[in-house]
Each structure stands twice: as C-alpha cells, then as structure tokens.
Amino acid sequence: MRKFWSLDQPEGKHPGRRLFAGRATTAADRLHRIRLIVGGVAALAAVAAFGVAPFAPDIADQPVTRVTQAVTLPELAAHEEAAPTSYIQEVRVAKGDTIASLMERLGVQDPAAVAFTGRDAVARELLKLRPGKTVSASTDDEGELLWLRAMLSADEPNARMLFIERRDDGTLQARQVVEAYERRVVMRNATIQSSLFAAADAAQIPDAITQQMVDLLSGDIDFYNDLRRGDSFEVVYEQLALPTGEVVRSGQLLAIRFINAGRKHQALWFDADGPEGHKGAFYAFDGRSLKKAFLKTPVEFTRISSGFGNRNHPIFGYSHRHTGIDFAAPHGTGVRAASDGTVEFAGWQRGYGNTVIIRHAGVHSTLYAHLSGFQRGLRKGQRVTQGDIIGFVGSTGNSTGPHLHYELHVNGAPVNPQTAILPDAQPIAANLMPAFRAHAGEMGRRLALAGGREYAQAE
Numbered sequence: 136m137r138k139f140w141s142l143d144q145p146e147g148k149h150p151g152r153r154l155f156a157g158r159a160t161t162a163a164d165r166l167h168r169i170r171l172i173v174g175g176v177a178a179l180a181a182v183a184a185f186g187v188a189p190f191a192p193d194i195a196d197q198p199v200t201r202v203t204q205a206v207t208l209p210e211l212a213a214h215e216e217a218a219p220t221s222y223i224q225e226v227r228v229a230k231g232d233t234i235a236s237l238m239e240r241l242g243v244q245d246p247a248a249v250a251f252t253g254r255d256a257v258a259r260e261l262l263k264l265r266p267g268k269t270v271s272a273s274t275d276d277e278g279e280l281l282w283l284r285a286m287l288s289a290d291e292p293n294a295r296m297l298f299i300e301r302r303d304d305g306t307l308q309a310r311q312v313v314e315a316y317e318r319r320v321v322m323r324n325a326t327i328q329s330s331l332f333a334a335a336d337a338a339q340i341p342d343a344i345t346q347q348m349v350d351l352l353s354g355d356i357d358f359y360n361d362l363r364r365g366d367s368f369e370v371v372y373e374q375l376a377l378p379t380g381e382v383v384r385s386g387q388l389l390a391i392r393f394i395n396a397g398r399k400h401q402a403l404w405f406d407a408d409g410p411e412g413h414k415g416a417f418y419a420f421d422g423r424s425l426k427k428a429f430l431k432t433p434v435e436f437t438r439i440s441s442g443f444g445n446r447n448h449p450i451f452g453y454s455h456r457h458t459g460i461d462f463a464a465p466h467g468t469g470v471r472a473a474s475d476g477t478v479e480f481a482g483w484q485r486g487y488g489n490t491v492i493i494r495h496a497g498v499h500s501t502l503y504a505h506l507s508g509f510q511r512g513l514r515k516g517q518r519v520t521q522g523d524i525i526g527f528v529g530s531t532g533n534s535t536g537p538h539l540h541y542e543l544h545v546n547g548a549p550v551n552p553q554t555a556i557l558p559d560a561q562p563i564a565a566n567l568m569p570a571f572r573a574h575a576g577e578m579g580r581r582l583a584l585a586g587g588r589e590y591a592q593a594e
C-alpha cells in the first residue's frame with residue numbers, strides 16, 4: 136500500500152482531535168489513528184482528495200506563518216494490527232451537491248445526521264460551501280456520523296470552521312469556530328522511474344520541496360547527469376494546513392535521505408536559534424555542514440530539465456581534450472555562480488561564445504560558456520554569491536545545442552570539477568552538539584517512518 140503520512144500535532148483543538156484525544160490515550164491508539172488515515176478503501180479516497188489540494192507556488196513568494204509548537208512524534212511501540220472502529224473520509228463539494236449526496240460520499244449512512252444538518256441553523260452553513268471546498272467526516276463502522284468538519288471561509292492566518300460533532304449523550308451539535316492554520320510535519324517517499332519531478336508528483340511532493348531538495352544536494356549529486364532509474368528518496372517537510380486538511384503552502388524541507396546509484400545522501404535542517412530565528416542550515420547527521428564551497432551543478436534544475444541523461448543532447452565528461460563538464464539544459468535555463476566570488480570576465484570569447492569567468496577566494500576560478508545571455512547588469516568586478524543567476528544556457532560559440540560548458544580552474548589550470556577536492560563550510564559548534572544530536576535522532580526516526588522501515592533499522 137502507498138504510504139501517506141500526515142501527522143499533525145496531537146494538541147490540536149478541533150473535534151476530530153478531541154475525539155481521538157478523549158478515546159485514544161495510549162501510543163498504540165495514536166499509531167492506530169494514523170493507520171485509520173492510511174488504511175482501507177476509505178483512506179484511498181482521502182489520499183486522492185489530498186492530491187488535488189492546491190499548493191501555493193513557492194514559500195518564498197508569501198510570508199510564512201511560523202507556529203512555534205514543538206514537533207512531537209507518535210510512539211512506535213505498537214505494531215499489532217487492529218480492526219479500525221472509525222473511519223475518516225475527505226471529499227470535495229461537487230456542483231449540485233445536497234447534504235444527502237455529500238454525506239453519502241463521506242460514507243455517512245445516518246439519516247438522523249442528514250436530517251439534523253438540514254434543519255440546524257449553524258449546520259446548514261454547509262450548504263453555502265462552493266464546489267471544490269473540502270469536507271471531512273468520521274463515522275463508526277456502521278456509518279453513523281461521529282464528526283464532520285469544513286472550512287467556511289479563510290482570512291489568513293485564521294479560518295472559520297464548521298464542526299458537527301456527536302455529544303456524549305448521542306445527540307449532534309453544530310458550532311462555528313475560528314482557527315489558526317497549523318504547521319504539520321509531512322513525510323513522503325518516492326522512487327524515480329522516469330524523472331525526479333514525475334516521482335515527486337506521484338508521491339504528492341510539491342515542487343517547492345523538490346527544488347529545496349535539489350538545491351541542497353546539488354553539491355553532491357549532479358541532477359543532470361547522475362540520476363538513475365530506481366533512485367529513491369524520503370523527505371520530511373513542513374506544511375501549513377487548515378484544520379480541514381487543505382494545504383495552504385509547503386514550508387521548510389526538514390530532512391532528506393536520497394539514494395543515488397546506491398549511494399546514500401542524508402541531510403537535516405537544524406536551527407540553533409529555534410524556529411523564530413530563521414538562521415537554520417542543512418547538516419549531515421554527524422553535524423558536518425552541507426553547504427559546499429562549490430555547487431556541483433551550476434545550472435538550475437527545473438521540471439523541464441528533469442530526466443535521464445537528457446538523451447536528445449550529447450553529454451561530455453571531463454577529459455584531457457575537453458577541459459570542462461557539459462550540462463545539457465533547455466535554452467534559457469538559469470546558470471548559477473558555483474561559489475562566492477568576483478566577476479572577472481563577462482563577454483564573448485572565441486569558441487566559448489558568451490562567457491562568464493568568476494574568481495573565487497584562494498586559488499579557484501570558474502568559467503561558464505555558450506551562454507545565450509548574461510544576467511542583467513552583470514559586469515566585471517561585481518561580487519556574486521553562490522547560487523546567484525549569472526547568465527542563461529544557450530548555444531553560442533562552437534556548440535551544437537543548448538548546454539552549459541563549465542570549467543573549474545586551480546591556479547589557472549583546468550581540473551575535473553567532479554573529482555576536485557574542495558573546502559567545506561563550518562561544522563556545528565561543540566556547545567550545540569547535544570541539541571543537534573537529539574534533533575538528528577528525531578529526524579532519523581521520521582525518515583525511517585517515511586520509508587516504511589522500522590526505527591531500529593534507521594541510522
């Protein structure tokens with residue numbers, strides 16, 4: 136079965152939570168609750184509904200609502216299978232829906248609940264929901280409604296929610312509540328069959344998270360040339376979601392394990408100053424900084440570039456006759472400064488076409504050739520930061536198709552960028568190591584959960 140983990144904080148306030156919090160006090164029950172979401176036909180419908188939830192274009196485009204609650208993990212002690220006693224369904228309102236048709240799709244076989252919702256003044260707000268809005272409900276194994284929830288309107292960062300819930304005496308009650316968006320920690324796994332983005336799509340990982348993953352690992356993995364069919368990855372990331380489960384936007388990538396051609400790459404986000412500080416960075420699980428002095432892939436990797444070996448274009452590796460590495464990429468793809476430095480040259484060179492040369496600290500410089508054009512305003516003497524777009528992929532000079540020709544020079548002589556030994560950034564400070572180790576342990580558990588492995592097998 137497909138993995139679909141979506142763990143929200145147990146201290147939430149809406150009736151679904153409270154229902155579980157009231158009845159399910161043990162770790163086993165909490166794990167069971169997660170199973171409710173992953174298991175069974177009912178849950179497959181919920182997964183499909185989540186799949187069409189709109190994702191915000193990019194975290195950078197909008198202010199992020201930071202919620203500072205600590206992330207808690209479900210206990211992993213219990214693994215016995217228990218028959219679920221309640222089910223959660225999530226559906227979208229369709230054009231022409233009635234309360235009865237909506238309830239039917241939610242798996243509610245409860246004429247009394249349908250009648251209540253039709254006559255109660257608060258519950259009738261459900262009828263004002265426009266098509267496409269999400270409604271979720273929980274029923275017992277006989278189809279009796281336990282609770283229903285829907286978002287009536289959103290005024291960031293608050294949402295006006297409708298709750299219908301069954302009281303202890305068995306009667307139903309409807310009420311409206313204003314709730315804040317919540318931060319969720321989401322875990323996913325994916326295996327690459329055709330392309331990185333196709334794998335991410337299949338696992339419902341938003342593009343914003345895939346891009347963060349590529350940026351993070353492009354110091355270690357050449358995403359243009361090195362991806363293999365069967366490569367796999369697990370990600371843990373944060374998501375801002377309404378209490379209905381509708382995703383507002385994805386947030387920070389928190390941890391990743393990427394298996395590329397049998398080699399494992401792992402990283403986690405660590406914020407020494409706490410969530411308010413925004414000064415976090417990615418580290419290896421042993422505390423080494425993963426910020427590389429030089430990008431291994433100084434080309435933007437986009438949905439369009441994703442694929443194996445870019446078969447339409449020749450790829451040339453480094454050799455004595457060919458003093459650089461070629462990255463076949465679509466015309467106009469951004470070319471990025473491999474490291475901090477100063478622009479030494481931006482102009483035309485015979486054979487190389489439009490070319491940028493950047494001088495870096497120490498003995499290194501880098502060269503970028505065959506560009507279609509330069510970043511606006513780029514000029515000699517300008518300071519650039521690692522990752523800055525300096526120009527765009529083209530086919531100027533002696534070139535047969537759009538690609539970046541990239542050279543790394545040490546003391547003026549070209550070396551193979553894929554094998555050159557380059558300096559790394561600073562590791563975690565010794566006084567922060569205890570906090571870092573605790574955090575790394577938690578993220579290791581989450582990655583194991585995402586991959587469906589037992590915690591004991593996690594590293």
Ligand SMILES: [Zn+2]
Binds near residue numbers: 539540
């Ligand atoms: Zn070349």
